[in-house]
Amino acid sequence: MSLSLDRDKAADKPTLYKKIRQDIESRILTGEWPPGHRIPFEHQLMARYGCSRMTVNKALSELAQADLIERRRRAGSFVRRPQHLSAVLKIADxxxxxxxxxxxxxxxxxxxxxxxxxxxxxxxxxxxxxxxxxxxxxxxxxxxxxxxxxxxxxxxxxxxxxxxxxxxxxxxxxxxxxxxxxxxxxxxxxxxxxxxxxxxxxxxxxxxxxxxxxxxxxxxxxxxxxxxxxxxxxxxxxxxxxxxx
Incomplete structure (x- = not known):
């Protein structure tokens, strides 16, 4: 997908990557996207928000740093699954x-x-x-x-x-x-x-x-x-x- 330089500049304002992050975070925290759910691919998010890959990548990077998602090379990004304290004791339902x-x-x-x-x-x-x-x-x-x-x-x-x-x-x-x-x-x-x-x-x-x-x-x-x-x-x-x- 090609975007004009002017459109990129308008879309890549600091508030847009925060909106992307907040939208994804909200879906995770409300349970709409449960642990293990695949986050839309970067090109899908670019099309949805009309922005550059750099903007999407910044939002996803912050979500990964907050331990809400995990990014897998070539596989995409996923809602992070709980990490057990040890192999012996886990949180059971x-x-x-x-x-x-x-x-x-x-x-x-x-x-x-x-x-x-x-x-x-x-x-x-x-x-x-x-x-x-x-x-x-x-x-x-x-x-x-x-x-x-x-x-x-x-x-x-x-x-x-x-x-x-x-x-x-x-x-x-x-x-x-x-x-x-x-x-x-x-x-x-x-x-x-x-x-x-x-x-x-x-x-x-x-x-x-x-x-x-x-x-x-x-x-x-x-x-x-x-x-x-x-x-x-x-x-x-x-x-x-x-x-x-």
């Missing part, structure tokens, strides 16, 4: 995990509130400045038996589209995995004994052991979410297999 066991999945939203982050929220998320969060408590069941309870914070500054999500219909973990790319995650595994509240939520005895997984996820050093998952200790275990170097 509890709904998919229960279904894979051949059991019926059940979900109950206990509480979902949107609020200004308080000091405890900021400490948990590892952020300093005041912002808004969504605080979610929910329960996952397998064959109508409590499987896990979840206590989650989502940073709305990093994930503004979460404000429009229907967490009464879709579990927050499933929604995040399918809509929000992440680049780094951290698991902390511990054990506790169930207090009255936990025992009631998991339908176990007070004082029974519970497996605890605390997880944080980030995208380009920006916190996405912090979640605590509690499992009945007598029915869950973690297994890891290692190979020597």
């Amino acid at each position: 509890i709904r998919a995990e229960i279904t894979a066991l051949g059991r019926a999945y059940g979900y109950e939203l206990i509480r979902c509130t949107r609020r200004a982050a308080n000091a405890a929220d900021r400490e948990r998320l590892g952020v300093r400045k005041t912002g808004k969060v969504i605080a979610i408590s929910c329960r996952h069941c397998a064959d109508d038996v409590p499987f896990a309870v979840e206590d989650r914070l989502i940073d709305l500054e990093s994930v503004p589209e979460a404000a429009k999500a229907d967490f009464a219909a879709e579990p927050p973990g499933s929604w995040l995995l399918h809509h929000v790319p992440w680049t780094e995650a951290e698991h902390t595994i511990s054990a506790i004994v169930a207090d009255d509240h936990t025992a009631a939520a998991l339908d176990i005895a007070v004082g029974a052991p519970c497996l605890v997984i605390d997880r944080h996820t980030w995208r380009s050093a920006r916190t996405i979410t912090a979640v605590r998952l509690l499992y009945p200790g007598d029915s869950h275990r973690l297994t890891a297999r290692f190979k020597g170097g």
Whole structure:
């Protein structure tokens, strides 16, 4: 496609490459383009926006630097897939995990509130400045038996589209995995004994052991979410297999 020099000069204003980046970023963050989706080829973006390859390349380069897309030589650009923390521990979708066991999945939203982050929220998320969060408590069941309870914070500054999500219909973990790319995650595994509240939520005895997984996820050093998952200790275990170097 040939373009006049005057048209190129008009199209390649700094605001145009930002518009291209914002348009693509919006499609990624809203889930319209999920992880693994192929971004239109450069010549397609040039035709769509009426600009030069240099303008398109600048927008795609910034998206790659933000870890939203990955560029593959001769193959094109793709929405970046989550990179697991390690080959042993990965972020699992509890709904998919229960279904894979051949059991019926059940979900109950206990509480979902949107609020200004308080000091405890900021400490948990590892952020300093005041912002808004969504605080979610929910329960996952397998064959109508409590499987896990979840206590989650989502940073709305990093994930503004979460404000429009229907967490009464879709579990927050499933929604995040399918809509929000992440680049780094951290698991902390511990054990506790169930207090009255936990025992009631998991339908176990007070004082029974519970497996605890605390997880944080980030995208380009920006916190996405912090979640605590509690499992009945007598029915869950973690297994890891290692190979020597």
